[in-house]
Amino acid sequence: MTIIQTKNLIYKYSIGTPFEVTAIDDINFTVDKGDFIGIIGHTGSGKSTLMQHLNGLLKQTSGEVWINGRDIRGKGVNIRDIRFEVGLVFQYSEHQLFEETVFKDISFGPRNMGLSEEEIKERVLRASEYMGVHESWLDRSPFDLSGGQKRRVALAGVIAMEPQILILDEPAAGLDPRGRNRVLGFINDYHKKAGITVILVSHSMEDIVKYADKVLVMNKGEIFCYNDTDSVFSKAKEITEIGLGVPQITRLAEKLKQRGVDLGNDVYTVERAAERILSLIKRKNE
Numbered sequence: 001m002t003i004i005q006t007k008n009l010i011y012k013y014s015i016g017t018p019f020e021v022t023a024i025d026d027i028n029f030t031v032d033k034g035d036f037i038g039i040i041g042h043t044g045s046g047k048s049t050l051m052q053h054l055n056g057l058l059k060q061t062s063g064e065v066w067i068n069g070r071d072i073r074g075k076g077v078n079i080r081d082i083r084f085e086v087g088l089v090f091q092y093s094e095h096q097l098f099e100e101t102v103f104k105d106i107s108f109g110p111r112n113m114g115l116s117e118e119e120i121k122e123r124v125l126r127a128s129e130y131m132g133v134h135e136s137w138l139d140r141s142p143f144d145l146s147g148g149q150k151r152r153v154a155l156a157g158v159i160a161m162e163p164q165i166l167i168l169d170e171p172a173a174g175l176d177p178r179g180r181n182r183v184l185g186f187i188n189d190y191h192k193k194a195g196i197t198v199i200l201v202s203h204s205m206e207d208i209v210k211y212a213d214k215v216l217v218m219n220k221g222e223i224f225c226y227n228d229t230d231s232v233f234s235k236a237k238e239i240t241e242i243g244l245g246v247p248q249i250t251r252l253a254e255k256l257k258q259r260g261v262d263l264g265n266d267v268y269t270v271e272r273a274a275e276r277i278l279s280l281i282k283r284k285n286e
Helices: 047-053 079-085 100-113 117-130 147-159 176-196 205-211 229-233 237-240 248-258 270-285
Strands: 002-013 023-031 036-040 062-067 086-089 164-167 197-201 214-219 223-230
Touching: 002 047, 023 047, 023 197, 023 223, 023 270, 036 047, 036 205, 047 062, 047 164, 047 197, 079 086, 086 147, 100 117, 100 147, 117 147, 117 176, 147 176, 164 270, 176 197, 176 205, 176 237, 197 205, 205 229, 214 229, 248 270
Parallel strands: 036 197, 036 214, 086 164, 164 197
Antiparallel strands: 002 023, 002 062, 214 223
16 A cells, blocks of 8 residues: 655755756655665755655645645645654754653654643653663653663654654664664664554665665655665665665675675675575585
């Protein structure tokens, strides 16, 4: 079932001035309910601009955005309702924290939805569990927490609204490797348990290939390719040519191939490389 669809989507900045720029150009893609989509592209490729159209933060110059079968700019559609359905988390989301306690911060969104106090509490506790926010933190000031903990609190605040679609723009930016893995791991677990649609925007190829089922590659405001992860990363050479790096393990596999050790053209995770190497060793010893 299609949950997101864009039709000939175009967005231009500074229209009618010498500084007019087409940020995204003729974007057509669909996302099915429950998908985990990765979006990659170099700086200025249009990734963030596209994401901000999906919950109506930006209004397209032309084209359409459909969420759950509704044109979000169509007659009778309340854009506020769309924003509750499509949760958007920006880079350094902890900068959005402002309340006296962690509980109040996480409950801010549900409270704006007009929910009862009982439902608000249930959602706060549920979102906290998903994001690894300890119950003992809820009465503390969010500003007493570490950077990674703050990030998880901010994510819990969006998850507490229980959106059907969760869009994450570089959710692990600036975190150390341990904090990065924890945040992305919690997001992945949440996706599996809740069954919601997740769109992860990242510069890290390793993050994308580890979690995404499908990958959309942006280049100069257009879709360069959009397919399952295997198909996209089989085009490692073409992706490199548009200025994007591929996972380190993919580069290593290419080097090994040049030296006569062929692991295949679809090696983009350490786990897959290990499987192929063990298989080669096993065949050699038979």
